[in-house]
Amino acid sequence: MNQKLFAPTAEIARNLESLRIDTPPVTLREMALERLRNAIIAGLFSPGQRLVERTLCDQLGVSRSVIREVLRHLETEGLVETAPKQGPIVALIDWHQARQIYDVRIALETTAVADCARNADTATKNKLKTVLQDLDRNSRKNDALTILAATTEFYETIFLSGGHEIAWDIVKRLNSRISRLRVMTLSTTNRTVSGPARMREIFNAIERNDPEAATAACRAHIMEAARIAESLLVSAGQAKP
Amino acid sequence: MNQKLFAPTAEIARNLESLRIDTPPVTLREMALERLRNAIIAGLFSPGQRLVERTLCDQLGVSRSVIREVLRHLETEGLVETAPKQGPIVALIDWHQARQIYDVRIALETTAVADCARNADTATKNKLKTVLQDLDRNSRKNDALTILAATTEFYETIFLSGGHEIAWDIVKRLNSRISRLRVMTLSTTNRTVSGPARMREIFNAIERNDPEAATAACRAHIMEAARIAESLLVSAGQAKP
DNA sequence: CGTGATATTATGGTATACCATCATACGGAA
């Protein structure tokens, strides 16, 4: 046999990939993970609240095996922590941690934004523009969750356009850990205005391929959020016991 | 009763904390996690190799519950991935991912290093100096693992001195995903020399409180490693199937 | 000799059973 004829070229391999039938083997565990994570992020469980395994079994209708594996996953993500001799609780966040998270976000998001400003193609720019237009249309409603979703899509576009899936993954994970904080921040006076305004600055810088300006605007965007979060957190005194 | 007399001050609270008896409830799961993670990092399992649950049970002498929870943890860490209809395998790494990891490391480590150069106290500087001296003493042996450990301690000192536990956690996790690559990189000609040299540059910049120089040296340190890793990875053709 | 159907096995997904430990409640004694 002529090996050469059958050796898959890179192009053939790519084409074959589009043939793949994605048969998402939706396991109970994945569904439970999704549900529980969303519940925690949405604030259905408050920070520090105990997550009793058997109770969760009843609430989600699955067995402890599933619950425990899900808890391990969320624990590794940082959304759940296990108190010694007590079991899993919803992770608490104090300002020391939250501040670090904002710091990491600054480091990663400014990098992504600058990269995007250097290399973004037309499609990416159009996508960003669309997201911002939707945001403008919706920001009147002052709906924190809507704005949050649009903000997420904005940054997701920026990260993924540059092929920074891993960094985006990290940012997503960190954001879920400060989800409550983000919602509270967005509910603050003027944040529903200043946030989108900063994002437009970022977009403008990207559109005219100005990495420095994009970086500066991005840093300002996050630092403003961090400042608001700090005032909320220290005034609320949500310290880690 | 006079409340004031019994209200714990911050100082008393701190002193009380040192009284705490840390009773590490060493669970089977934690031990198994440690073992398996180290085994993967050490290359005892090769990338892509299947991790059959029942086999691991025999090898580690624990039940499947434990193994499965450990696998979930490692999966979330990125060290293990589950192939559909096949189960868990040791995560594969291609250059696209490795490059992203080096990028994130650049973003986080340059930030930490700059911060350290701005704020490091004498104790931190002394610690860094000691680590480097040990490294110099050992680098003659060209032992990749020794150098790796010292490098880790060097950066750990930098991150933790600035209170960047979360960022350090992220970096540690990312490094474990490219552990093989790092060892291979260190086995390369001259890397056992150039690496420590770069670290000394970083240290010198920190010692004279020069954030910009520290940042530049750190970026150079990582980018050199990335370049070597790239040549190794693309030549070996370790692509993700 | 090859091809397709069927039996067997391997393997992950899920549920459940058991145990040790810790917290709580209760009761008796000083």
Added chain:
DNA sequence: TTCCGTATGATGGTATACCATAATATCACG
């Protein structure tokens, strides 16, 4: 009344049992 000891229940840690499915081997038929 207070304090201590015991009993009981709640809870997480661990092991095991069962099931569905996919991979593999076997065999019969062309």
